[in-house]
Amino acid sequence: MVKKVIAAVVLISLLTVAIVQAMDKKAEPGNPASQETTKTEGLQIGAKAPDFELKTLTGETVKLSTLKGKKVMLNFWATWCPPCKAEMPEMEKFSKQVGKDVVILAVNIDPQLDVKGFVNKNGITFPVLLDTEDKVNGMYQIISIPTTYFIDSNGIIQNKFTGAMQLAVMKQFTESLK
Template sequence: MKGRDRVNKKILSIIILAVVLVGGLYYFTMVKGEETTEELVPENNVSEETNSETNGEDITEDFVPDISIGEEAPNFTLKNLDGEEVSLTDYRGKTVLINFWATWCKYCDIEMPDLQKLDKENEDLVVLAVDVMEKKSLVEEYIAEGGYDFQVVLDEDGDIAKLYLVSAFPTSYFVDKDGILLGGVPGMMTYAQMSQIVEGIRDGE
């Protein structure tokens, strides 16, 4: 019962923080006329064939995901840039920030240094960056140029993005130490916003 109460507190914390963040995103979009996400339509870094496959409508067509806040986050196994298999369940015992992104996404580009900082400064947290439907060589070059060393995995077919209902980049989800999906934030976050959510998760433990 206590375990369930702790989970409920975590979920409540993440929902409250997500509402605050989404409100901020709404402010930037409506008041300042700026977007904080980009639809799944790559620019010039991929082929026309891949371009059509990553359209925001196509990626979720005829697909019913098994994803629920407050339940165990759907596990997945993808290969990292070293060719090693990485699973979400590998990180049980740590909070996981799953970040769906692509190299052509300008808001992902802005967010990346903050993800790096968050990953470095929090030993109890892992940033798991899921690149969606791009060539390994392109992702390797981008990561090397940025000097990023958090975990990057390749969702080559876009199946995990479908599973997590991703329709725009960046999109982030937070998973607690027990593997419970706490919630998600559509759009770019700042380091302060990321840290606020992580602290909220800790306070709910």
């Protein structure tokens, strides 16, 4: 009986190791299977950024198409998201350094929570847009947050970053925009 239990534990352990290794191999950067997965997630680089109109926390309306001629860093985030919270101070620093040709827009996907309290507590001064009907989140095919699109002055998506960004990455991607 004990031998059967030990054999079952060993068998399950080996099976678990095999599954984990197979998943790790699939997620390797050089593996074409993992590249195919990232190709189908979200909007593609080179695509026209879908136009939208959302209200800010202060009640102003922002329409993406009216920003043509400017570079746009379009960030999707939520108040409960740890990586989103981690990148907000970096985004605030960046907002103080950019010129008038760069616009930072932070689209909040959980407006039913205390977004205004979060913004005030963290001293955020760049525009925070509220996606109350979850339409823009869907248009941009957001799968994980934070996700940031870098849109050039012609309204074309030039880069996409998923995860918490550092200040240097924000600078690099916006400087490469036309």
